[in-house]
Amino acid sequence: MKLSLKVRLTALISALVLVVVLGVSALYLLHFVRRELQNVELTAGYIRQEIYARAHEAVATSKIPRYIDRKDPDEVRAYLQVRLSQDEALISLMQSAVGYYPSIDYVALTGPNRIILADYDASQIGKRMLPAPPLSHLLHEGLIDELRNIYGPPQDYEVELPMQLDFGNIGGLPFKMSRQPFGDVRVGVSTVFLSAEVTPRLRAALVMVGVVVVLATLTAALLSFTALRPLAAISQSVELMARGEFTRPVQVKREDEWGILSSRLNLLGEQMRGDKAAFLALKENTDQLIANLSDGLMLFDGEDRLVLVTPATRRFLQRPIEELVHKKVAEVFGGFGPLDRLLREVLTRREKLRLRPLDLPDNPETPRVTVTTHIVREQGDSMWTLVTLRDAGTRAQLEDQIGVTARLAALGRLTSGVAHEVKNPLNAMIIQVEILRSKLLDVDGSVKPHLDVLSEEIRRLDRVVKTFLDFTKPLEIVRTETNVADLVREVFTLAEPHAQARGVQLVLEMNGTSPLVQLDRDLMKQALLNLVINGCQAMPHGGELRVTPHLGVKHLDLEISDEGVGIPEEDRQKIFALYYTTKPDGTGVGLATVFRIVQLHDGSIDFTSEVNHGTTFRVSLPS
Numbered sequence: 001m002k003l004s005l006k007v008r009l010t011a012l013i014s015a016l017v018l019v020v021v022l023g024v025s026a027l028y029l030l031h032f033v034r035r036e037l038q039n040v041e042l043t044a045g046y047i048r049q050e051i052y053a054r055a056h057e058a059v060a061t062s063k064i065p066r067y068i069d070r071k072d073p074d075e076v077r078a079y080l081q082v083r084l085s086q087d088e089a090l091i092s093l094m095q096s097a098v099g100y101y102p103s104i105d106y107v108a109l110t111g112p113n114r115i116i117l118a119d120y121d122a123s124q125i126g127k128r129m130l131p132a133p134p135l136s137h138l139l140h141e142g143l144i145d146e147l148r149n150i151y152g153p154p155q156d157y158e159v160e161l162p163m164q165l166d167f168g169n170i171g172g173l174p175f176k177m178s179r180q181p182f183g184d185v186r187v188g189v190s191t192v193f194l195s196a197e198v199t200p201r202l203r204a205a206l207v208m209v210g211v212v213v214v215l216a217t218l219t220a221a222l223l224s225f226t227a228l229r230p231l232a233a234i235s236q237s238v239e240l241m242a243r244g245e246f247t248r249p250v251q252v253k254r255e256d257e258w259g260i261l262s263s264r265l266n267l268l269g270e271q272m273r274g275d276k277a278a279f280l281a282l283k284e285n286t287d288q289l290i291a292n293l294s295d296g297l298m299l300f301d302g303e304d305r306l307v308l309v310t311p312a313t314r315r316f317l318q319r320p321i322e323e324l325v326h327k328k329v330a331e332v333f334g335g336f337g338p339l340d341r342l343l344r345e346v347l348t349r350r351e352k353l354r355l356r357p358l359d360l361p362d363n364p365e366t367p368r369v370t371v372t373t374h375i376v377r378e379q380g381d382s383m384w385t386l387v388t389l390r391d392a393g394t395r396a397q398l399e400d401q402i403g404v405t406a407r408l409a410a411l412g413r414l415t416s417g418v419a420h421e422v423k424n425p426l427n428a429m430i431i432q433v434e435i436l437r438s439k440l441l442d443v444d445g446s447v448k449p450h451l452d453v454l455s456e457e458i459r460r461l462d463r464v465v466k467t468f469l470d471f472t473k474p475l476e477i478v479r480t481e482t483n484v485a486d487l488v489r490e491v492f493t494l495a496e497p498h499a500q501a502r503g504v505q506l507v508l509e510m511n512g513t514s515p516l517v518q519l520d521r522d523l524m525k526q527a528l529l530n531l532v533i534n535g536c537q538a539m540p541h542g543g544e545l546r547v548t549p550h551l552g553v554k555h556l557d558l559e560i561s562d563e564g565v566g567i568p569e570e571d572r573q574k575i576f577a578l579y580y581t582t583k584p585d586g587t588g589v590g591l592a593t594v595f596r597i598v599q600l601h602d603g604s605i606d607f608t609s610e611v612n613h614g615t616t617f618r619v620s621l622p623s
Contacts, residue, residue, distance in 0.1 A: 017220035018213065025209040030143040032205050036198050037139050037146070040103050044135060044159040044187040047097040047107060051090070051185045052161055055109055055118070058087045059182070077182070084109060084118045085125050094120035097187070102197050105156055105190035109163070111183040132156040135189055154192045161185045296389035304329040304347065304385075315365045316389040337362060339389075342371065347385055350375055357392055368392040429458050477600055479518045484556065485510055488547050491525055495532045503542025504562075506532070515551040517623055519601055527597040530590040531560045531617050537583070538564025538615065551623060558619040566611040576605075 062083050069075050084090060094107040098120055109118035114129040135157040138149060149155060163183045296313035300306055305328055309321045316339065317324070317332075324332050329347045333340040338358055346353060353373045360367055370392045376384040433455045440447045485508065492499075492506045499506050528547075535545045543563035550557040567575060576595040598605045601621055609615040 011221075013224040014217050014221040018217045021213050021216040025213060026143065028209065029202075029205060030146075033143060033146050033150075033198065033202065034139065036201065037135075037194075040189055040194060040197075041135050041139065041159065043101055044104065044189055047101070047104065048159050048161045048185050048187045050093055050097070051107060051109065051187070052163060054087075054090045054093050055084055055163060055185065058084055058090055080182070081111065081117045085122070087118070090118060091120055091122075094118070103189050103193045104187060105193060106186075106188040108186050108188075109183055110186055114184075117183055129186065130156075132158045132188060135159050150191050150195050150198060152191070154190065156188045156190050158186050158188045160187075294391065296387075298324075298332075298387040298389075300329065300347065300385040300387070302383050306332050313389065315391070316360075316363070316369055318363060318365075339369065339371070343373075343387060346371075346373055347387070350385070355390075366391045427462070430455065430462070433458065477520045477523070480521055481516050482519050482521050482524070483514060483516055484549050484558070485514045487521065487525060488528065488549075488558075491528045491532055492547075494525075494529055495536060498533050498536045499545070502536050502539055504536045504539050505542075505544045507544055507546045509546055509548040511548065511550070515549060515556055515623065517556050517621060519621060520597075523597045524601070527594040527619075528558075528560070530594050531619075534590060535560060535562035535564065535615070538562050538566075540565075543614075554623060556621045556623045558621070559616055560619070561614060561616040563614040566613055566615055567607070567609040568611060572607075572609065575607075 059080055062080060064076065064079065068079050090109075097107045098104050107120065108116050108124070108129060110129055111117045114131065116124050116127050116129055119125055133155075138146060138157055141149065161184065163185055293310050294312055295310070296316045297308070297310045298306060298313060299308035305326060306324055307326070309324055311321060313324075314321055329344060333344040333347075337360065339360055342356070342358060345351075351373065352375055353371055356371045358369050358371055360369060368391075370390045372388040372390070374386040374388075376386070433451060437448070437451045437455070440451070488508050492508065495506065498504075532545060532547075539545070539562055545563075546559075546561045548559045548561070550559070576591050595605060598619055598621070603619060603621040605617065605619050607615055607617045
């Protein structure tokens with residue numbers, strides 16, 4: 001689980017306080033243990049001095065018997081050793097020291113080779129005492145070593161004091177025996193007794209240290225948590241900024257550094273929100289622009305890795321673009337076709353191309369392309385390489401279509417003028433025929449049929465010219481918000497007589513939707529009416545004509561389906577042509593007008609048909 005910054009800082013501060021308190025506590029425990037050892041050392045030294053003083057007094061007050069050869073130092077020493085071993089005051093002092101002080105293990109007076117001369121236990125006299133390290137060694141070790149020695153295997157440490165007796169004060173002894181070393185006073189301290197004495201005090205000290213550590217840590221955690229409380233809101237806001245989801249300002253009402261930081265973050269958040277909105281708008285526009293590009297664009301970075309590719313590139317490389325992104329040049333153009341070989345070589349050499357034509361015999365979609373490469377350099381080094389692939393065949397087709405369109409437009413203007421010029425003579429001819437009719441009918445009645453034919457043909461020619469003028473006349477689109485369902489119902493009302501005459505049932509299938517679309521209501525009504533009447537006329541034996549709207553994300557589709565005779569295969573390419581009709585009394589203008597109205601609305605129209613099963617026209621309009 002990811003911890004927040006506030007929790008991490010609180011834990012860090014608490015850990016630092018814990019380390020400091022533990023360090024201070026360790027120093028306190030070291031001082032405590034060392035003080036206890038120093039007290040033991042002082043006690044042992046005090047006992048040592050007392051034993052020394054009593055032994056010295058016992059020797060000084062001794063009287064050498066006559067049977068002792070005073071000139072023999074060894075004989076005198078032996079006598080004094082016996083005297084000390086039997087001195088009740090000295091033995092009592094030793095017993096008191098061992099019994100009263102818990103840490104004292106033994107008190108003894110030893111001679112050469114650590115032979116016991118006097119001891120509170122008479123059975124030890126004459127035995128050799130085992131060597132023991134000085135107590136001062138224990139005092140100069142670290143805390144861990146001191147505790148390890150105290151609580152480790154049983155061990156004796158001792159304090160010693162060399163004993164030099166002033167034999168010159170003893171009467172009758174030669175001067176050369178004065179101030180001769182006599183022995184050593186030894187006070188032993190046992191770690192067993194020492195641990196038993198130190199443990200209660202050490203346990204109390206550890207309890208106190210533990211309480212101090214816990215209280216100090218909790219206090220540090222509480223204080224740091226309180227001091228860092230605004231950091232939670234600031235950290236959350238920073239995290240939202242990092243994810244681009246900063247929706248509300250930081251609510252920290254303080255006048256210290258936290259308040260200043262929160263106000264700066266709020267200002268930064270507003271700036272980031274505005275920049276994000278601008279970036280998203282720019283990205284959306286760029287994505288739409290790239291998606292609608294017919295040319296294939298590929299952008300390579302300085303390491304020859306593909307970082308940007310447009311969807312149209314798939315047509316030229318015959319590979320999904322998802323497999324190309326972040327690939328090297330050798331991987332993108334790893335094939336053996338002419339396009340792969342050319343681009344692999346050009347990009348390797350950083351060569352610049354300008355509309356290089358190239359044939360792709362294995363690519364039925366784009367058999368001929370033009371290749372352009374552009375090198376972007378910075379400080380002399382190539383940083384980016386842009387490759388543009390363009391369909392040369394489509395470009396030629398577009399150029400041809402533009403030329404044809406221009407010629408048709410010129411021809412349209414010419415024919416429109418010719419139609420205007422023809423219409424006036426036709427009107428004059430109709431008038432003159434009527435005058436001739438009125439004059440010739442009284443003279444010769446046999447000319448009437450000829451005059452009727454001439455008049456009818458002139459009128460038919462006039463209708464053709466009028467229809468042509470209406471079709472070529474520019475139309476102004478007036479878009480209004482229109483309910484498609486209401487518009488279809490109005491069309492059904494106008495087409496109802498035609499439908500009843502042929503036994504056709506008109507059905508509007510809404511699928512639960514009633515879309516609103518911006519369109520020219522009158523023109524679109526005219527287009528739908530033409531489609532509905534054509535559908536009724538295609539069902540001489542009756543049936544059902546169904547209109548179904550489908551609302552998509554960006555388009556509204558209107559399906560007009562009939563159950564009529566259908567459209568033969570040979571007529572399907574010509575049904576939208578002007579003046580083309582399969583009806584005996586048709587003009588060939590209806591579907592051409594529908595096609596023109598749909599195009600003026602930036603829409604499209606297509607159809608599917610099956611002979612003797614019906615036809616479905618599909619009108620697609622921007623929603």
